[in-house]
Amino acid sequence: MCLGIPGRVVARLDDGLARIDVSGVRRDVSVAFTPEVEPGDWVLVHVGFALARIDEEEARATLALIDEALAAEELAS
Amino acid sequence: MRFVDEYRDGRAAHALAAELRSLVEPGRRVKLMEVCGGHTHAIYRHGLDALLPDEVELVHGPGCPVCVIPMGRVDDAISLAERPEVAFASFGDMLRVPGGRRRSLLEAKARGADVRTVYSPLDALAIAEREPEREVVFFGVGFETTAPATALTLLRARERDVRNFSVFSNHVLIGPALRAILDSPEVDIDGFVGPGHVSTVIGTRPYEFVCREYGRPVVVAGFEPNDILQAVAMLLRQLRAGRAEVENEYGRVVRAEGNPDALAALGEVFDVREDFEWRGLGAIPRSGLRLAEAFADWDAERRFPVPGARIEDPKACRCGDVLRGRAKPFECGVFGTACTPERPLGTCMVSSEGACAAYYAYGRHRRVEVPA
Amino acid sequence: MSDAVVTLADGAGGKASRKLVEGLFLEELRNPLLEPLGDAAIVGRNGTRLALTTDSYVVRPLRFPGGDIGELAVNGTVNDLAVSGAQPLALTAGFVIEEGFPLAELRGIARSMAGAALAAGVAVAAGDTKVVERGAADGLYVTTAGVGLLDLRAVLGFDRVRAGDRVLVSGGVAEHGIAVMLARGDLGLAVDVESDTAPLNGLTAALCALGTELRWMRDPTRGGLATTLNELATGAGLSVVLEEAAIPVREDVRGACELLGIDPLYVANEGKLVAVVSPEAADDALALLRGHPLGAGAALVGELREDSRPFVLARTPFGTRIVDMLVGDPLPRIC
Numbered sequence: 157m158c159l160g161i162p163g164r165v166v167a168r169l170d171d172g173l174a175r176i177d178v179s180g181v182r183r184d185v186s187v188a189f190t191p192e193v194e195p196g197d198w199v200l201v202h203v204g205f206a207l208a209r210i211d212e213e214e215a216r217a218t219l220a221l222i223d224e225a226l227a228a229e230e231l232a233s
Numbered sequence: 234m235r236f237v238d239e240y241r242d243g244r245a246a247h248a249l250a251a252e253l254r255s256l257v258e259p260g261r262r263v264k265l266m267e268v269c270g271g272h273t274h275a276i277y278r279h280g281l282d283a284l285l286p287d288e289v290e291l292v293h294g295p296g297c298p299v300c301v302i303p304m305g306r307v308d309d310a311i312s313l314a315e316r317p318e319v320a321f322a323s324f325g326d327m328l329r330v331p332g333g334r335r336r337s338l339l340e341a342k343a344r345g346a347d348v349r350t351v352y353s354p355l356d357a358l359a360i361a362e363r364e365p366e367r368e369v370v371f372f373g374v375g376f377e378t379t380a381p382a383t384a385l386t387l388l389r390a391r392e393r394d395v396r397n398f399s400v401f402s403n404h405v406l407i408g409p410a411l412r413a414i415l416d417s418p419e420v421d422i423d424g425f426v427g428p429g430h431v432s433t434v435i436g437t438r439p440y441e442f443v444c445r446e447y448g449r450p451v452v453v454a455g456f457e458p459n460d461i462l463q464a465v466a467m468l469l470r471q472l473r474a475g476r477a478e479v480e481n482e483y484g485r486v487v488r489a490e491g492n493p494d495a496l497a498a499l500g501e502v503f504d505v506r507e508d509f510e511w512r513g514l515g516a517i518p519r520s521g522l523r524l525a526e527a528f529a530d531w532d533a534e535r536r537f538p539v540p541g542a543r544i545e546d547p548k549a550c551r552c553g554d555v556l557r558g559r560a561k562p563f564e565c566g567v568f569g570t571a572c573t574p575e576r577p578l579g580t581c582m583v584s585s586e587g588a589c590a591a592y593y594a595y596g597r598h599r600r601v602e603v604p605a
Numbered sequence: 606m607s608d609a610v611v612t613l614a615d616g617a618g619g620k621a622s623r624k625l626v627e628g629l630f631l632e633e634l635r636n637p638l639l640e641p642l643g644d645a646a647i648v649g650r651n652g653t654r655l656a657l658t659t660d661s662y663v664v665r666p667l668r669f670p671g672g673d674i675g676e677l678a679v680n681g682t683v684n685d686l687a688v689s690g691a692q693p694l695a696l697t698a699g700f701v702i703e704e705g706f707p708l709a710e711l712r713g714i715a716r717s718m719a720g721a722a723l724a725a726g727v728a729v730a731a732g733d734t735k736v737v738e739r740g741a742a743d744g745l746y747v748t749t750a751g752v753g754l755l756d757l758r759a760v761l762g763f764d765r766v767r768a769g770d771r772v773l774v775s776g777g778v779a780e781h782g783i784a785v786m787l788a789r790g791d792l793g794l795a796v797d798v799e800s801d802t803a804p805l806n807g808l809t810a811a812l813c814a815l816g817t818e819l820r821w822m823r824d825p826t827r828g829g830l831a832t833t834l835n836e837l838a839t840g841a842g843l844s845v846v847l848e849e850a851a852i853p854v855r856e857d858v859r860g861a862c863e864l865l866g867i868d869p870l871y872v873a874n875e876g877k878l879v880a881v882v883s884p885e886a887a888d889d890a891l892a893l894l895r896g897h898p899l900g901a902g903a904a905l906v907g908e909l910r911e912d913s914r915p916f917v918l919a920r921t922p923f924g925t926r927i928v929d930m931l932v933g934d935p936l937p938r939i940c
Contacts, residue, residue: 158271158298158378158430158940159866160456160486162236179235179860182795186355188385189495198236200433200486201864203324203375203939204353204793205382208433208492210236214484222245222459225466229248237863243922270940280924298940325936326866329614343612352792352865352937379939458923574932575620584940594929 160200162210165193176201236485240457241279249462250284256469257288264290264421265468266558268411269428270297270587271456277591279458289465292558293581293588295410296428298375299326300580300587301511302403304544307332312540313370313401313533314338314346320364322349322357323372330583333544335576354386354400361390361398370533373402378431380404380522381495384502387524387531401533402523405509407431408439409520413511415447417557424468426461427453429483434499436491437479444477455483502528510543512580513552550579555588562589569593619828619871619931644823645689647755654755656691658682662747667714669788671781671799674747675714677875679721679729680802681826682751687806688822688878690761690813691753695730696722699748704739714745725804727751759813763840765820768911771887772837772845775808775878775894776801776902777853778830782872782935783861792937794864796857803876808900811893818886824878828931831870833879834917835930844912847928849919851906866938871931881909 163176163183174187176199183204187193190206199206257263267273273293276282282291295301307330314321321338328339328350342348347367351357354371361369373383383400390398407428414420427440432453440451450471454464464482471478481487502525509521524532533539546552549567554560562568562581572578574590581589614621631639638646645658662678672680679696686693698718702711722729780801787794805824812819821841825833830852834845854862854869862869876899882890887905894900917928 158269158375158428159938160378160430160433161863163864178864180796180857181860181864183793183864185353186382186385188498189381189492191494198234200430202430203379203382204355205385207378207381207430207495208486208488211485212234215234215236215239218455218460218463218482218484219239222240222242222249222463225252225463226245226248229251232251241922246923277926279921280919280926283924324939326938326940328936329932339612339614340610343610350791350937352794356791356793375939584938594927 158202160202160207162198163201165195165197165199167195174206176206237457240455240459242459245459246284246462249459249466252466253284253289253462253469254286256466256473257286259288262288262290263423263469263472264292264558265424265426265465266292266294266422267426268294268296268407269431270300270584271428271430272426272454272461273588273591275456275458275461277594281458281461284462285465289469292422293555293591295414295511295514295556296376296407297584297587298379298405299330299584301405301513302327302330302374303510303512304332305510305542306403307337308542308544309539310372310401311336311338311341311346313537314341314348316368316537318368320347320349320360320367320369321372322351322360322369324374325350326584327372327374331577333542354383355389358386358390358395358398361395362393365397367397369398371398371400373400373404375404376407376431377434377499380503381434381498384498387502387528388498390531391528396530399531399533399536400524402503404503404522405511406505406520406522407435409517410511410514411443413514413517413520414557415443415449419559420557422449422558423472424450426464426468427451427479429453429455429487432483432487432491434492434495437481437487437489440479444479448477450477450480452480453483453487455485501525513546513556515553547578552579552581555581562592565589613934617827617931617934619832621932622827623930643689644685645691645753647689654757656686656689656753656755657750658685658689659748659750660685662749663743664785665743666788667710667744669785669800671784672802673714673717674745675718676721677802678747678749679718679725680804680875682749683725683727683804683806684824686751686753687804687809688824689753690759690809690822691755692806692810693725693727693751693753695728695752697731697750698729699733700735701742701746701748702734702736703742703744704736706744711745721804725806756810756813758816759819760817761819761821763821763837766837766841766843766881766909767820767883768843768909769884770820770881770909771884771905772834772847772907772909773880773882773887773890773894774830774853774904774906775900777855777858778825778874778877779854779858779862779869779872781875782829783858787861792865794861796861798855798858798861801874801876803899805876805878805899808878808894808897811897812880812890814893815882815886815890818883819880819890820883821881822878825874827873829869829871829873830879831868831917831928832931834928837879837881838915838917841909842915843909844915845907845917846910847907847917847919849921851904853902853904867935870928871935
């Protein structure tokens with residue numbers, strides 16, 4: 157329903173903004189809802205707002221679960 | 234990590250597909266609704282439906298905020314845009330959506346209305362500050378994902394005392410829509426792929442009623458191909474085990490409690506309307522947001538006359554059935570004929586995220602098989 | 606609808622544009638030269654075969670990263686001739702100028718036209734200027750026409766395309782459209798993408814060495830690669846099966862498209878070509894393209910296939926999808 161794109165925080169700016177980078181594209185977005193983010197963090201960007209900080213540990217945990225299916229499949233074949 | 238490509242691995246996808254096949258009982262059909270239009274779009278965009286076992290049927294839900302705006306509200310938007318003093322700022326998605334008499338904002342623009350495409354509501358506020366002689370009206374659409382952005386923009390407008398800015402709010406809430414679908418007769422949906430990005434704001438708790446009151450499992454999912462396949466696997470596992478719980482596949486951005494700052498902004502700026510009309514679904518109680526009294530000065534509906542006419546959904550169109558999972562897009566008599574993405578008749582065809590539009594663009598001729 | 610008006614979607618190069626051209630202009634002006642609706646008409650007399658084309662340029666802003674309206678006008682016209690299998694002989698240029706337009710800027714544009722013409726080895730041989738009242742035009746519009754001599758080594762056309770033929774693209778797609786869209790500034794996105802505007806006649810001359818193994822060429826401008834390939838599918842009566850991962854897209858262009866919810870396959874190019882060649886000639890064609898500076902990023906992206914109805918299909922790592930024609934101007938989406 158709502159386009160959300162992962163971007164990396166490049167710098168914190170004044171006025172509640174941060175500069176983010178999406179594959180080489182820069183945009184200043186509001187971090188009013190993610191005040192804790194720092195340069196290097198990844199955030200989910202929607203309509204010019206960082207809606208959530210992306211949790212790398214959780215991201216890896218999900219990948220590990222997906223990889224379990226891959227391991228099971230390789231075992232079976 | 235880029236948090237995108239990692240979840241697009243083809244080998245993992247085929248392994249997940251094999252797992253899905255092992256999780257279904259032959260001949261027993263399972264109907265799952267992906268609530269969110271983003272999931273619908275991703276499924277067709279990547280051709281994921283080919284990886285699902287025959288027993289699993291995906292039903293496309295109401296989670297496209299553009300599609301659910303009723304025609305009367307689009308006409309209201311056009312009437313605001315046509316006021317000579319108004320610069321009407323909108324997300325690009327809304328421009329092609331037809332109102333009554335099939336006229337859209339894009340056509341209003343062609344006839345001379347000052348319609349601006351913006352990427353963010355903050356950009357609309359910036360226009361108001363840059364052009365103090367114009368009355369900038371922002372077309373607020375979207376679920377709880379987008380509404381906080383509008384809310385924060387209004388807080389900003391008040392803080393900076395920007396008086397030539399207002400919002401025409403059509404923000405809607407996902408929970409009441411889900412309940413409306415579950416309450417409609419003959420609903421045979423076995424489980425829900427829960428919306429991912431709306432959940433970054435509201436968290437996972439608001440879906441608990443689906444499990445508790447209706448006995449259906451919900452798995453909140455991300456938007457990459459393997460997120461969606463994994464969520465379907467999690468739903469099938471719940472169904473096999475006879476469980477109905479809210480699970481979260483999208484832990485990298487969704488927390489159980491959501492985003493407290495965004496929720497606080499929503500609460501401060503908006504009130505819940507008594508009821509709001511949804512295209513295809515009719516009026517749903519307490520499903521829409523209007524500006525709170527404290528923001529009356531920034532409320533386009535209070536500052537300008539809006540016609541507020543109610544326009545019936547076209548009779549020939551079966552969008553209501555499609556949205557409730559009772560009909561597939563191609564089972565509608567006007568699909569692809571009187572109703573196409575160029576001249577959409579019903580809600581499901583108006584945005585590329587609508588079930589019919591996605592089906593039309595990507596899945597229309599799925600029987601065409603490509604040899605490996 | 607008798608009160609229907611022209612909307613911007615009618616000019617975006619997708620389905621709506623096609624409807625306007627076929628339903629109005631072709632209907633009123635129908636003749637055998639116009640009927641194929643190619644990039645250029647082929648006019649022949651006494652054994653000489655000429656390609657004839659015209660185009661208008663209404664880009665905003667007039668200057669954008671990687672070029673300006675003048676360069677775009679020359680290259681666009683050269684390219685329409687080039688992909689028709691012709692080497693350009695001469696161009697004309699008409700200027701509709703809004704009263705008050707700065708002379709220095711006009712000179713800059715004329716100068717960049719001269720530079721582009723030099724690069725393409727063609728002359729702007731005739732011109733016309735009209736000045737209109739302030740507000741009657743958005744700065745400057747340029748209309749060009751071009752005439753070229755057909756390269757008789759190659760015989761191009763939809764009717765030459767066969768099932769099994771291969772589809773090549775000369776480089777990364779969507780660069781022009783993204784560069785211009787972001788140069789307008791209202792989306793607040795900053796990116797180092799430049800328009801790919803360039804003359805393609807060098808590349809097409811190289812491909813013409815393939816003789817009859819070269820079947821068809823087109824430059825995927827408005828409406829992007831997807832629209833051009835849909836025209837190919839319809840024209841040839843064959844499906845185009847793409848390998849999605851093989852389609853070259855720069856990383857930052859892809860990023861901008863993701864942020865805006867736009868599919869790069871629908872975004873305009875001004876210096877890329879699509880070529881269809883026989884399967885036997887595919888490797889040679891790729892080598893010819895990659896041997897030219899403008900084709901360094903060339904890729905083999907798909908093939909033609911017999912089908913019950915012609916479609917453009919994209920194979921993904923997961924399945925396949927239909928790549929439909931563009932409905933209207935690509936608009937930034939939130940959802």
